[in-house]
Amino acid sequence: MNSVIIDCPEHFDPQKTFDCGQCFRFDILSDGTVCGVVNKRYITIKKCDGKLIITGMNDEEVKEQLIPYLGLDEDYGEINKDIESHFGVYNDTIYSAEKVADGIRILRQDKWETLVSFIVSQNNNIGRIKKIICRMCEKFGEPFVQDGNTYYAFPTAESLVKAGEENIFACGTGFRDKYIYDCAEKVNSGKIDLDRISKEETEKAMEDLMTIKGVGPKVASCVLLFGFHRTESFPIDVWIKRVLEKYYSSGIDLKNIGNYGGIAQQYLFYYERYKSGGNV
DNA sequence: CCCCAGGCGGTTG
DNA sequence: CAACCGCCTGGG
Numbered sequence: 340m341n342s343v344i345i346d347c348p349e350h351f352d353p354q355k356t357f358d359c360g361q362c363f364r365f366d367i368l369s370d371g372t373v374c375g376v377v378n379k380r381y382i383t384i385k386k387c388d389g390k391l392i393i394t395g396m397n398d399e400e401v402k403e404q405l406i407p408y409l410g411l412d413e414d415y416g417e418i419n420k421d422i423e424s425h426f427g428v429y430n431d432t433i434y435s436a437e438k439v440a441d442g443i444r445i446l447r448q449d450k451w452e453t454l455v456s457f458i459v460s461q462n463n464n465i466g467r468i469k470k471i472i473c474r475m476c477e478k479f480g481e482p483f484v485q486d487g488n489t490y491y492a493f494p495t496a497e498s499l500v501k502a503g504e505e506n507i508f509a510c511g512t513g514f515r516d517k518y519i520y521d522c523a524e525k526v527n528s529g530k531i532d533l534d535r536i537s538k539e540e541t542e543k544a545m546e547d548l549m550t551i552k553g554v555g556p557k558v559a560s561c562v563l564l565f566g567f568h569r570t571e572s573f574p575i576d577v578w579i580k581r582v583l584e585k586y587y588s589s590g591i592d593l594k595n596i597g598n599y600g601g602i603a604q605q606y607l608f609y610y611e612r613y614k615s616g617g618n619v
Numbered sequence: 620c621c622c623c624a625g626g627c628g629g630t631t632g
Numbered sequence: 633c634a635a636c637c638g639c640c641t642g643g644g
Contacts, residue, residue, distance in 0.1 A: 360625065457625090464624040467642060513640025518627085556628050576625035608625080 340486060343393045343401045350415035352442025353384045353391070359609050361467045361565045363456050364476070364493070376476075378404055379483055381398070381490045393517050395485065397425070410444040418570075418599050425597040432586040433603060436610035443605050444569060448534040451526060453495040453566030454548070457558045458518050474510040478502070499523035518553025525561055537567050544569075564601040573600045582607045 351374045357365045364377035372385040372463055382395035382405070386392040400550035406412055419437055455475075460468050472493075479494035479502050499507060500523045508516035511541045531551060541563060548559040556575070563572040573593060575583075583591065586607075596603065 427629080461626040462624065462639075462640080463626090467624080472621095508640090511641070514627095514638090515640080557626060561625080562633095578625060589630065612625095 343396060343398055343399065345391050345393070347391045348411055348415075350419070350441055351386075351391075351409070351444055353386050353409075355440065355442045355609070356409070356444050356446065359440075359467060359605055361446060361605070362448060362453075363460075363465070363472050376490055376492065377408055379481075379489070379492050381485050384409075406448050408499065410446060413444070415444065418602060421597050422599050422603045425595070425600070426591075426603055427473050428590075429483055429587055429591055432490050432610075433606065436603075436606040439613050440606040440609040443602075444491055445568065446565065447568050447603065448566050449493065450562070450566040451496060453525075454533070454551075454554075454562050455493075455499075455519060455522060457561045457565075458551075458553045459512060459515055460561075461515065461553065461555075461558060463515075475499075475507070475512075475568055478506070478510060489586060490544050496523045496526040500527045503532060510517070515553060518551070521552040541569050541572060541619060560601075564604075569600045570601045571597070573604050576608075578608050579604060582611050585611075 353608070354371050357373045357375070358367055362375075365373055367373055372383050372386070374381070374383045376382075377396075380395045380400065382393060385392045393405065422437070423433060425606065445469070456472055459471050463471075475494055476491040479498045480491035480548055481495075482489050482491050484490075485555075491550055494502075499519065504516050504520045507519050512519060522531075531547065536547050539547065544563060544567065545556070545559045548554050548562060549556070554562075560572045560574040563569040564574060573579075573596060
């Protein structure tokens, strides 16, 4: 299998990036290789001696698709400075978090896939989220063959509508079956147009996403951050709630955290889970 | 056995 | 509008 080798920019760690909870369809091997499906390609990424070794895509695909997908076109040195200027005024927590979480980048994932994935994620744990999504892909996603192995694309809205609530439930979704179905129905019928939403102001985009059953403030802001690349979106989950109480108890103005507050959120999230000894 | 997991919808006071 | 409660399910 031929591979593409490119220079790895500073502030990029594939392992942390794919293991920080923003995506659910990737595996990390014991040697640190990241594997998963991106745009109907099964790819592997490994960082080695300042290089990235990539399989599953050719030079052009890496350049056109993978670089933006990984967010390698962004200057995280500058982003970190911006984050520090907004969070550093409260205390030094953000500096510690940056140190631990350095290398995480916000991926540019597919909007639809991100939306469904974070509906599945509610009141759930990562291991089970991954299993559910995997089963949904195997049952309703379009298969493709690469190097003699069969892989699956993420199912389309149409295919989930066709599948129906019961078959969605059979993937182990539990009570979220109705939510996923409602979401698929709204996207498939055009009631929800993700491309249109992607052009809206963040506030309005939040509102529109929350018309889908099972999408509240947390899910919507995760979808905006991870699927729409709204890096200012700051999802508040139980971990971040704890972080805010613990380190920012004297208050923090969440309306004024800059254009990269969502990336800071990922740093803080990773930091807190790391400190709790958590399998991050 | 109980508790919880990167919430949300529905119902109450 | 804040506070609560139940929810599928698997793992600790």
